Amino acid sequence: MSRQLRFDVADSLHHVTNRGIERRNIVRDDDDRSEFVRLLGRMAARHRWRVFAWVLLDNHFHLFFRLEVPSLSAGMHDLESGYATLFNRRHERDGPLFQGRFHDVVVENETHAWELSRYVHLNPCRACRVSRPEEWVWGSYRYYMNPRGAPDWLDWPTVLAEHSQREAAARVAYKRFVEAGLAHPPTNPLSAAVDEWILGSPEFVKRVRTVCLAGTALQPTDQDAVIAAVSSRLGVPEAVVRRRGRHDNVARLLALLLSRDLLPVSAAELADAFQLSRSGFSTAVNQARERLERDAEFAAHVLALRELWGRSGP
Numbered sequence: 001m002s003r004q005l006r007f008d009v010a011d012s013l014h015h016v017t018n019r020g021i022e023r024r025n026i027v028r029d030d031d032d033r034s035e036f037v038r039l040l041g042r043m044a045a046r047h048r049w050r051v052f053a054w055v056l057l058d059n060h061f062h063l064f065f066r067l068e069v070p071s072l073s074a075g076m077h078d079l080e081s082g083y084a085t086l087f088n089r090r091h092e093r094d095g096p097l098f099q100g101r102f103h104d105v106v107v108e109n110e111t112h113a114w115e116l117s118r119y120v121h122l123n124p125c126r127a128c129r130v131s132r133p134e135e136w137v138w139g140s141y142r143y144y145m146n147p148r149g150a151p152d153w154l155d156w157p158t159v160l161a162e163h164s165q166r167e168a169a170a171r172v173a174y175k176r177f178v179e180a181g182l183a184h185p186p187t188n189p190l191s192a193a194v195d196e197w198i199l200g201s202p203e204f205v206k207r208v209r210t211v212c213l214a215g216t217a218l219q220p221t222d223q224d225a226v227i228a229a230v231s232s233r234l235g236v237p238e239a240v241v242r243r244r245g246r247h248d249n250v251a252r253l254l255a256l257l258l259s260r261d262l263l264p265v266s267a268a269e270l271a272d273a274f275q276l277s278r279s280g281f282s283t284a285v286n287q288a289r290e291r292l293e294r295d296a297e298f299a300a301h302v303l304a305l306r307e308l309w310g311r312s313g314p
Helices: 030-047 072-091 110-121 141-145 156-160 167-183 202-212 223-234 238-242 250-262 267-273 278-294 296-311
Strands: 013-019 049-056 060-067 103-107
Touching: 013 072, 013 110, 030 049, 030 060, 030 072, 049 110, 049 156, 060 110, 072 250, 110 141, 110 156, 110 167, 141 156, 141 167, 156 167, 223 238, 223 250, 223 296, 238 250, 250 267, 250 278, 250 296, 267 278, 278 296
Parallel strands: none
Antiparallel strands: 013 060, 013 103, 049 060
16 A cells, blocks of 8 residues: 655644554553643644644544644654653553554645534544543543633634634534534544545645645755755755764754654664764754754744745645
8 A cells, every 4th residue: 555645734734643553552541641642732832733623542543733834744753753652661562552654634724624623522422432522531622612721732712713703602503513413423524535635625636636746845855955955044064064073063953853854764774874873863863852842943943944845846
């Protein structure tokens, strides 16, 4: 089976899901659930996701969000790999946690927000975990009904505003809409997705296919392209980006991080390309990710370059 194409561009809307390998649980207790939600919030802030709805069940999760910058692949990699590392360490296990690459459906616009968010919010009821969606703690529906304590990264107002600018009226209407789905379960709105990954009009489907089939238009082709872009962005010679051993070489850290997140090659290949040992490459990438957390200027460079590649192409 071919790998699913990724429409990883700024201002695109996505429904993403993944489940445990062999349908095994990805959480075992509330501590695991709390860690997943904590990481989700961190990734939403780091990668500038506007999360409209989410739910976490025992063996899978659903996310519905908009990308402010091209960050789908990088953000999902950080979320899944980060959580799997914590889960494996905590439960003294090895090996993959998720069944494979996450499944993504790119959505044309927010007119699908009510149906898709309802689909997400009713998951615990369909799984017979609760009888009503507000009873499920590990999801976003309860914040739609009572926003007190809602995380900053959850954008429930945008979904409610699709019905009315008056929040109270919109909340009542949304509650009725969701509860109608309990009495008369609706068709899965994702079943209308073309090729199981594009939900929208024929014109939108054509545009997404054109962009994605344009080859590497949405990402750099190799580490040389990354190095050239970093060199231009920071105004330093490419030789500086390539130089090993220089203390606090921000340009090199930036190139290492972007190469790891954006290039479709293995870490081993990238380590060789940057003339590093496997462990040295891993250490450097981890240092770059730590810098991303604490250095606003470094984060701005990362986001600007990701947006540059994400906005390129047809």
